[in-house]
Amino acid sequence: xxxxxxxxxxxxxxxxxxxxxxxxxxxxxxxxxxxxxxxxxxxxxxxxxxxxxxxxxxxxxxxxxxxxxxxxxxxxxxxxxxxxxxxxxxxxxxxxxxxxxxxxxxxxxxxxxxxxxxxxxxxxxxxxxxxxxxxxxxxxxxxxxxxxxxxxxxxxxxxxxxxxxxxxxxxxxxxxxxxxxxxxxxxxxxxxxxxxxxxxxxxxxxxxxxxxxxxxxxxxxxxxxxxxxxxxxxxxxxxxxxxxxxxxxxxxxxxxxxxxxxxxxxxxxxxxxxxxxxxxxxxxxxxxxxxxxxxxxxxxxxxxxxxxxxxxxxxxxxxxxxxxxxxxxxxxxxxxxxxxxxxxx
Numbered sequence: 001x002x003x004x005x006x007x008x009x010x011x012x013x014x015x016x017x018x019x020x021x022x023x024x025x026x027x028x029x030x031x032x033x034x035x036x037x038x039x040x041x042x043x044x045x046x047x048x049x050x051x052x053x054x055x056x057x058x059x060x061x062x063x064x065x066x067x068x069x070x071x072x073x074x075x076x077x078x079x080x081x082x083x084x085x086x087x088x089x090x091x092x093x094x095x096x097x098x099x100x101x102x103x104x105x106x107x108x109x110x111x112x113x114x115x116x117x118x119x120x121x122x123x124x125x126x127x128x129x130x131x132x133x134x135x136x137x138x139x140x141x142x143x144x145x146x147x148x149x150x151x152x153x154x155x156x157x158x159x160x161x162x163x164x165x166x167x168x169x170x171x172x173x174x175x176x177x178x179x180x181x182x183x184x185x186x187x188x189x190x191x192x193x194x195x196x197x198x199x200x201x202x203x204x205x206x207x208x209x210x211x212x213x214x215x216x217x218x219x220x221x222x223x224x225x226x227x228x229x230x231x232x233x234x235x236x237x238x239x240x241x242x243x244x245x246x247x248x249x250x251x252x253x254x255x256x257x258x259x260x261x262x263x264x265x266x267x268x269x270x271x272x273x274x275x276x277x278x279x280x281x282x283x284x285x286x287x288x289x290x291x292x293x294x295x296x297x298x299x300x301x302x303x304x305x306x307x308x309x310x311x312x313x314x315x316x317x318x319x320x321x322x323x324x325x326x327x328x329x330x331x332x333x334x335x336x337x338x339x340x341x342x343x344x345x
Contacts, residue, residue: 040069046127082177103211152263161254161257173247
């Protein structure tokens with residue numbers, strides 16, 4: 001069931017609600033400078049969350065979040081058909097009692113953040129947010145088309161500490177509810193890279209979870225594929241679920257910063273989506289696919305991933321041999337192995 005937690009989250013934080021769904025300087029950006037030629041679009045709000053209502057371009061939702069142009073020319077969205085549940089949160093300190101947090105999610109509202117947007121163009125936008133109760137802690141999120149592949153947008157996230165003192169347990173959450181066309185609320189979800197991403201503190205399939213790092217709601221039922229907490233899984237579902245990732249970057253000295261990347265995108269098949277993941281060197285990712293199309297990932301496979309979070313690339317770049325092929329090199333069979341045992345995307 002999709003529902004709002006605005007009042008609950010506001011009470012828990014003890015702060016006001018700031019402009020639920022405000023989008024005064026938000027934008028819909030495209031993976032091509034000519035929107036008529038674009039295949040992927042993002043609707044970005046001033047606070048850096050997705051799901052923008054104003055100027056919605058999609059045929060299946062009331063807002064634009066992560067949209068893909070289908071073969072019939074229509075834009076269809078994978079995060080906005082149900083609740084507008086996509087967002088992020090940042091916190092410092094070990095617990096809610098000793099620390100401070102802020103978060104942005106259209107479903108929950110925006111809490112303890114002061115945000116502005118700049119650098120808006122057809123293909124990009126930069127949002128900068130600071131904790132209202134701790135202004136020296138800021139998060140800049142630069143949305144641009146990924147250099148490695150136009151199937152992806154890369155969001156360069158920089159957390160900066162200018163509070164006058166070191167801060168500990170710097171956490172960042174990104175969460176989304178997959179609502180994948182053409183079977184929204186009954187999708188297949190994949191998460192890979194959990195076991196090799198050293199800065200990942202928690203992951204699961206609850207896309208409705210709050211973005212505040214101190215308020216994880218835990219996993220939800222996922223169509224009989226067992227626990228999804230802190231482990232990889234493939235084509236889990238069909239169910240109405242998503243992806244939740246919480247990172248802990250440890251301590252951050254005064255005047256220091258930490259940067260990493262988030263990726264959003266889509267491709268017409270799973271093969272092409274895997275190629276995009278490999279090209280961008282993504283270390284941790286989730287796929288959202290429609291029910292019944294897990295084998296091919298058509299007519300669209302939606303992508304949500306990370307790099308710079310203490311992991312190693314999960315998928316090899318297109319044309320690079322799989323680890324099994326590399327083992328053959330030690331036996332003097334590199335030439336044969338490179339030709340005969342390439343990884344299937």
